[in-house]
Amino acid sequence: MSVVVTDQGFSANTWPENPVSLAVFDAGDETLPAALDLPADTAPETLAGRVDGLAFIRILVSSFADGRGFTLARELRRLGFAGRLRICGPLIADQYAMARRSGCDEVEIPEALAARQPEADWLARADWQGGDYQSTLRARSRASAH
Numbered sequence: 001m002s003v004v005v006t007d008q009g010f011s012a013n014t015w016p017e018n019p020v021s022l023a024v025f026d027a028g029d030e031t032l033p034a035a036l037d038l039p040a041d042t043a044p045e046t047l048a049g050r051v052d053g054l055a056f057i058r059i060l061v062s063s064f065a066d067g068r069g070f071t072l073a074r075e076l077r078r079l080g081f082a083g084r085l086r087i088c089g090p091l092i093a094d095q096y097a098m099a100r101r102s103g104c105d106e107v108e109i110p111e112a113l114a115a116r117q118p119e120a121d122w123l124a125r126a127d128w129q130g131g132d133y134q135s136t137l138r139a140r141s142r143a144s145a146h
Contacts, residue, residue, distance in 0.1 A: 001111050002088070002108050002109060002110055002111060003108070003110075003113075003114040004086070004106050004107070004108050005096065005106060005107040005108070005119075006105070007100075009122065009123050010114060010119045010122070013108070015084070015086075017034050017035050019033070019035035019036050019037040019056065019057075019058050020033040020035065020036055020037065021037050022036070022037065022038055022039065025050075032054070034054065034055045034056060035054070035055065035056035035058070036051075036056070036057050036058070037057075037058050037060055038057060038059050038060065038072065040059055040060060040061045040062070040066055040068040040072060040089075041068055042072055044072060044075035044076065044078075044079060047079060048079055049079075051076060051080065051081040051083075052080060052081075054083050055083045055084065056084045056085075057076060057081060057086070058086045058087075058088050059072050059086070059087045059088065059104075061087060061088065061090075061091065062089060062090075063089070063090060064089075064090055064091050064095060069089070070087070070098055070099065070102040070104075073085055073087060073099070073102040073103040073104050074102045077102075077103035084105050084106070085103055085105050085106075086105060086107065086108050087099050087104045087106075087107055087108070088107070088108035088109075089108075089109070090110060090113055091109060091113075092113075093117045094125065095107075096122055096125040096126070097127075107122075
């Protein structure tokens with residue numbers, strides 16, 4: 001089992017369908033799936049023009065040290081994906097803000113990790129829109145211009 005983390009804290013997985021793998025998606029079945037699982041090393045350009053009808057994409061990462069999932073999330077948003085975007089794997093609470101800033105709506109972590117990093121740890125990072133380095137620089141720049 002796993003735990004889904006949102007800005008409101010821990011919740012159960014509410015997605016009603018199992019995502020299909022990239023291999024199944026690439027097989028070219030005429031029926032577009034509602035949900036897709038992507039490995040973090042997926043080349044975003046291979047998905048150009050193909051994600052519009054999807055409602056859900058889950059990016060699978062194998063390690064908290066692998067930042068490719070964040071890059072893929074950002075690129076999927078740049079390609080126009082407007083559905084629900086989740087990054088899934090052994091991420092740590094400190095990475096929650098990065099996941100949200102890169103375009104993810106939520107994070108999915110293993111239950112064992114949720115037991116070691118309780119909901120309060122994740123909620124402490126739920127203010128992902130403020131306090132980042134670039135926002136701080138922009139605020140300083142605006143203040144010094146006046």
